Amino acid sequence: MIDGDYEQSRCAIGTGEGQMLPHPQWCTSSDPLVLKDLYERMLPSIRMAAQELGYAIGVHGSMTRDLDLVAAPWVEKVGSPDELAHAVQRAACGSSGAWKEPEIKPHGRIGYSLHVGTHAYIDLSVLPSNKEVKRAP
Numbered sequence: 001m002i003d004g005d006y007e008q009s010r011c012a013i014g015t016g017e018g019q020m021l022p023h024p025q026w027c028t029s030s031d032p033l034v035l036k037d038l039y040e041r042m043l044p045s046i047r048m049a050a051q052e053l054g055y056a057i058g059v060h061g062s063m064t065r066d067l068d069l070v071a072a073p074w075v076e077k078v079g080s081p082d083e084l085a086h087a088v089q090r091a092a093c094g095s096s097g098a099w100k101e102p103e104i105k106p107h108g109r110i111g112y113s114l115h116v117g118t119h120a121y122i123d124l125s126v127l128p129s130n131k132e133v134k135r136a137p
Contacts, residue, residue: 030119032064038120039067042092046122049091053079055126057088066121073129081126085112088124092116 029035040063050057054075061068071084079087086096093116103111105125114122 035065035120036063038117039063042067042116042122045091046088049087050084053084053087055079055084060125066123068123069125071124071126073127076130078129081110081112084126085114085124088122089114089116092122093120 043057043059046069047057050071051074054073055071055078056074058070058072059068060070069088071081071088078084081102085099085102089096089099092114099112099114105111108128109125110128112122112124112126114124116122
């Protein structure tokens with residue numbers, strides 16, 4: 001594979017139909033309008049991937065620096081937060097795994113910072129499922 005092909009494949013978005021569309025400008029641009037366009041195009045594939053694992057996705061923020069997402073468990077049986085983070089990253093850019101250690105946020109949320117391009121990031125907050133929440137007696 002030629003370096004340019006590899007770089008282009010890393011900077012693609014999912015169509016929701018298993019295909020990736022390359023967008024080289026998104027690989028290097030830090031322009032807020034370009035990033036917002038990128039994030040808006042990623043959302044349908046991200047939501048589809050999350051739904052397959054039992055989560056609903058909400059957007060929080062302006063989408064001009066990064067894409068802030070909140071994932072809420074929507075059905076009784078859901079995938080793990082790590083499975084969701086991998087699925088979201090794969091749906092967004094075609095690969096998975098480039099992230100920092102998940103961080104525990106207020107109210108038990110698990111936070112992931114997912115790298116999806118040179119200047120593009122997804123901050124994913126996963127709300128705990130029933131099995132992860134300790135019930136009061």
